[in-house]
Amino acid sequence: MTSTPNHGSSLRSIPSSQQSGRFLQVRMAKVNDPSWKPTFIVKPDGGCQGDGIYLIKDPGEVRIMASIQNRPAVVQEYISKPLLIDRLKFDMRLYVLLKSLEPLEIYISKDGLSRFCTEQYQEPNHKNLHHVYMHLTNYSLNIHSGNFIHSDSTHTGSKRTVSSVLYRLLAKGMDIKKVWSDIIALVIKTIIALIPELKVYYQVDIPPGKPGPSCFQILGFDILLMKNLKPVLLEVNANPSMKIEHEQELLPGVFENVPSLVDEEVKITVIRDTLRLVDPGRRRSNQNR
Template identity: 35%
Template sequence: MKVTFCTDLDKSVVVTNCEKRGWVQVGPEDDWNIYWAGTLTCKSLFSVDSGYRMSDAQIINHFPNHYEISRKDLLVKNIKRYRRELEKEGNVIAEKGDSKYLHLDFIPVTFVLPADYNMFVEEYRKSPQSTWIMKPCGRSQGSGIFLINKLSKLKKWSRDTKHIFQPQLAKESYVISRYIDNPLLIGGKKFDMRLYVLVTSFRPLKAYQFKHGFCRFCTVKYDSSVAELDNMYVHLTNVSVQKHGGEYNSIHGGKLSVQNLRLHLESTRGKEVTEKLFDQISWLIIHSLKAVQPVIASDRHCFECYGYDIIIDNKLKPWLIEVNASPSLTSTTANDRILKYKLLDNIFSIIVPPSGFPDTRWNKIPTKEAMKDFELLIDEEIIQNEDPETSEKYGAKYSSMYRWR
């Protein structure tokens, strides 16, 4: 019997990877074992009307309500709720100092508009000098984003797009976040990081972080002055934005590998601070996942690969900007293709049990070899069992995960 796969994305990286494993491509109506689907297909499969029931031998690449983490407004809501709950419990992780969370302050202050408008104004008044960034909740690739540095500008914008602040007519909600105006610059340019995280289960949480990733650079020197506020080539790192800039280079696509970023940081800033930065990044990924853990439908047929967008500020503190549930698998450069090919290969290696056949009854504990270039971030099942032998076997990474000081 051969493993069958199905995909509605025309991505060679998916198909070649599956075929390399000897899997046979079938249509959505046929018996498939693995479905690499777009979020819409996934949504309709899981909807009640479809009446589709998956068998134990079927797995799919999205959780039914992944938008709890991938929608900008919902992510913020979930993280806020998560913090409040931990605080209520009196958990040390939610410890506060100077009215800020000491360990959970990893997203820029954010409000959902129009709902939280009054709260935003209150926060705005505390430091009227700061710049804020407006992003439409449901869009991606940098579209519809703009910066504001005056309340009047926001008011003007709301007048121009009147319906926005009349919730009954609202077509599009926005999030407004404090803009990280002191980003870490390399060669004078701003960048963000794209990291990949694979989740194979939310309850218990099982998550893996891909060792490779890249930094996306702006093509234009960073300039926080007001005059450049509307120049999106300075502020937005999205490839889809930068591509249209005159300076875009299609050979490297403005992408530097995370390993090379690390080399540069360790060489110029030191080992300790660099390690702390990368530890903090793993920390924020884990807690962003824990924040949505109670609300995500942890269907055992599902796994999902998230693209994490992170900005590092000039104090080497990482900030979570957003989480993408269907990170681009399109390759802009040769190295990109190698990376994405490896990503898919390593994902399949983790989600398929040693037997080689997808099986939802499997305990989803891959061997260390099967993890390849993924590193275990957290596996609550292993932690719960606290078997020292297994913890050794699966690497020490997670055992230090609850070290918050």
Template identity: 30%
Template sequence: MSKVARIPGYQSKNPKQNRGIIGDREIRYKCSLQNVILDVLRGRPGWTEVPGDGDWDFYWCDREWLHQNYDTMFLHEHQKILHFRNHYELTRKNLMVKNLKRLRKQTEREQGKTEAQSFDFYPTTYELPSEYHIFVEEFKKNLGIIWIMKPAAKSQGKGIFLFRRLKDITDWKKGEYQPLSDQTRDVPETYVVQRYIENPLLIGGRKFDVRVYVLVCSYNPLKVWLYRGGFARFSNTRFSLDSIEDTYVHLTNVAVQKNAPDYDPEKGCKWSTQQLRKYLAAKHGVDKVQKMFKSIDNIIIKSLQSVQKIIINDKHCFEMYGYDVLLDSDLKPWLIEINASPSLTASGKEDYDLKFGLLSDLLNVLDLENRLTGKEKRIGGWDLLWDDGPIVADDNMDCTPANGSAVSTPNSYLGCFNDRKKQLREIYLTAQSVKKS
């Protein structure tokens, strides 16, 4: 059996217990992507790919398919499908900020300004063209600073540009500015304009952001898992504010950086989150770094709570988000955007291994085979962060930094080491004994 066909996890000596089974039949899946997730699904024991319009138990679909078919589907009790119906309330840049602003105002009204300050993790943002005049007022109060324009519904750095002068977006405001691919449109597409973070934390003189994976199994009640692994994406060119037109300096997206003249595809521009955590702890101290990671937990929970009441909750749906977080020179994390379809195409062996483990463990969390108890706090690389309230870590689940000191009690271990294969074997053996008793 090839390495792709072996999934990390508990393997019983009884072959029947290694099969993916719902009741008396094997699990049937569909997948609309041709990348790591398809390898994971094809390598999962007992799971069978169904062609065409065949009946399925699990469907890793794309967003477009869901939007076209969700309202006409009838889902059986056991079926699971990727994406909630209106996931875009969190993943469109303009709607994400709109929902965060609304919850912040509500929090300030009900709990006071001090508690509302816990939402101070996204840059000053306006939607254009609808908030153009409000933006102009803010712009004139802060002459000389840099702003960044982004299409509200695009990814991979498409259509983004930086500017210092108001006249740089005059053509856009008039409806004349259009990316080449959109010149047939009658009106400008929606953009967001944000205050650019001019003091990013640099490593080796280069800017980077952090990709964090978050799994939401339910919005009502809110149940959130955080994956320990992830990566920092570096720009290929040393940071400078002198050349704001150079995308290789300011945008860390791999889709942008891979086109840089001196890009090395063998090395890429990534560090694992574990590497990043070790580096930051050595340079800035364990306490500061732990505080920073705790702030990322806050970003995740507050952002999900901002849409908790408006997402169409469906027990058949789940979502794996890719959060992009930027650290500034004070180690303060800023939420840049949230992706509903983070890239699952591997850029190299390490990236493949990360995403293979990530997706394998996601299926372990969903547990279509019904092999777990449902009370687990950790499954492979996923740690349960929130289940209708914060989850507190067990004593034996420490993330121990390089200096050997223990960290705080929330069940959050982003960037911490985890022997996922060993852990999976242990929880499956434990679950097996619990179910027998």
């Protein structure tokens, strides 16, 4: 993992319950830009694995769908011009260890997972808004596509390592050092924005001056690269999956779990390095035996 310095910034999402005010103001702010033809992505609060996510063109549709699903959601502008590889949209899952709040210590994994869509990308329009395999990169969704490719290589298939994607961009002459630097800055600013709330929860369980356990957390950052290589934060997962297997269909309706080389390479390293960082004393003790 890579240790990071401390910088500051803030992020903000817009709950759909407040969309009648703030959400419409966001839309109106770009009305004078004739090239801006927005699409919005709606993510149910507390959801996971792509459950309940949908795309809309008209903000008024949020209320209709929200009443059907009967749960609050977060509305974001959909990134309609992502960087593509093999004409497929993809995102990157990077693992971030928040080792300490005071002093603030952040470590970013040197590698991660690149999750690919399984249908060639087209900019969203009224005809393809419901094509989840085109617009949503969630592994748990795309694994059910007939086009999903399981691979024994970390460089091919529908799930690859982040490093393999960066090497491919490097081969095309792109500045991956700048990309990585921008990703680190994005992670730092996001963590800084979360610190005040995290400290409140921490101090409730461990009041100042009271001896208690040291706490740490592994976060999953989902990041999308735009065409200009600018990284955009999609979301932060407080409980990212550490599963190192994938389902493989042996017969129609018959599945078994088989090892996933990509998951093993990335996640085992993340867990191993995390344990070494949070308990360095035990590591030294084991080395002296």
